[in-house]
Amino acid sequence: MHGSTTNAYPTWRHNEQELHKVGEDVLSRMPRDCSSPAVEVPRWQYTLSFEKHLVTPKIVNTASLTPHDVKEVRSPGTTSKPQLQHIKRLNGTIEEVKKIVTTLNEAEVPSEDVVEVVVSPPYVFLSMVKSLLRNDFSIAAQNCWVRKGGAFTGEVSAEMLVNLGIPWVILGHSERRLLLNESNEIVGDKTAYALSQGLKVIACVGETFEQRESGSTLAVVAAQTKAIAERLSIWSNIVLAYEPVWAIGTGKVATPSQAQDVHSELRKWLHDNIGAEVAASTRIIYGGSVNGANCKELAAQPDVDGFLVGGASLKPEFIDIIKSATVKESA
Numbered sequence: 001m002h003g004s005t006t007n008a009y010p011t012w013r014h015n016e017q018e019l020h021k022v023g024e025d026v027l028s029r030m031p032r033d034c035s036s037p038a039v040e041v042p043r044w045q046y047t048l049s050f051e052k053h054l055v056t057p058k059i060v061n062t063a064s065l066t067p068h069d070v071k072e073v074r075s076p077g078t079t080s081k082p083q084l085q086h087i088k089r090l091n092g093t094i095e096e097v098k099k100i101v102t103t104l105n106e107a108e109v110p111s112e113d114v115v116e117v118v119v120s121p122p123y124v125f126l127s128m129v130k131s132l133l134r135n136d137f138s139i140a141a142q143n144c145w146v147r148k149g150g151a152f153t154g155e156v157s158a159e160m161l162v163n164l165g166i167p168w169v170i171l172g173h174s175e176r177r178l179l180l181n182e183s184n185e186i187v188g189d190k191t192a193y194a195l196s197q198g199l200k201v202i203a204c205v206g207e208t209f210e211q212r213e214s215g216s217t218l219a220v221v222a223a224q225t226k227a228i229a230e231r232l233s234i235w236s237n238i239v240l241a242y243e244p245v246w247a248i249g250t251g252k253v254a255t256p257s258q259a260q261d262v263h264s265e266l267r268k269w270l271h272d273n274i275g276a277e278v279a280a281s282t283r284i285i286y287g288g289s290v291n292g293a294n295c296k297e298l299a300a301q302p303d304v305d306g307f308l309v310g311g312a313s314l315k316p317e318f319i320d321i322i323k324s325a326t327v328k329e330s331a
């Protein structure tokens with residue numbers, strides 16, 4: 001669907017000319033702003049991100065793993081079970097990661113048919129977490145290469161994640177969009193390729209503070225979503241994560257109304273541009289300063305299907321966040 005760019009990324013064996021072509025292609029698509037989109041999954045999803053103390057999804061810092069995100073997602077009217085994903089950024093040590101996993105393993109949380117929990121540690125901890133984590137929780141990587149693996153030193157391919165038995169990958173997080181210049185198109189390409197290899201994707205979208213202030217929030221998330229949607233034909237393995245950049249790690253959580261408004265518009269966009277079934281079945285989770293105190297009210301919003309949690313996932317309150325998946329059921 002990308003025409004000339006479809007085969008622009010060589011595989012293992014390529015020559016210098018091919019590499020140069022890839023580099024030019026990537027650079028030519030680097031964004032000058034930060035508008036981007038996201039994806040889908042079953043109803044409820046919780047993503048725990050150990051940003052500074054834990055181990056999972058995102059690669060953030062190296063020294064300390066902090067539980068960065070716990071997300072709960074529930075999509076209205078879907079048969080799919082909740083999904084909880086635990087994401088950790090680039091922080092942490094082996095000891096810290098083990099401690100977090102132990103806490104998760106000992107936690108009493110709703111059953112798998114109520115909430116799906118996904119833990120996302122940095123690459124280097126994926127195998128360890130996979131071997132230690134309870135079987136009813138899943139694992140996600142925090143990123144993967146845009147195309148088939150090859151001579152791209154330092155990158156990790158979707159094929160490698162599949163080979164490791166990692167079922168999920170988070171793509172398009174605002175930190176990668178903003179700090180590493182990942183454009184909407186690159187995020188869309190990454191999503192399509194990861195899905196083609198059998199990975200399930202949590203695709204992140206969200207506006208900056210300036211974009212919200214200028215009234216372009218919906219246009220930004222729609223453009224981000226469109227760049228993903230136009231590269232997909234099947235939506236069963238995608239979860240969309242709405243993460244307003246201004247709320248990530250700031251303590252300034254979106255109000256339930258703000259979150260619901262954007263989630264509702266994203267679902268409407270899916271309905272109008274993809275179809276009613278995809279709109280109803282795609283989980284749209286919220287991320288950005290979710291904690292034990294605000295999770296229930298957010299989870300009660302009709303179009304909030306789970307959370308992508310960062311900082312709070314390092315604390316005991318992340319269990320409360322997971323449990324908020326039951327809020328709608330008891331309403």
Ligand SMILES: O=C[C@H](O)COP(=O)(O)O
Nearest residue numbers: 069248249288289310311
């Ligand atoms: O990956 C996690 C999200 O970016 C949210 O992070 P946060 O819960 O620390 O704001």
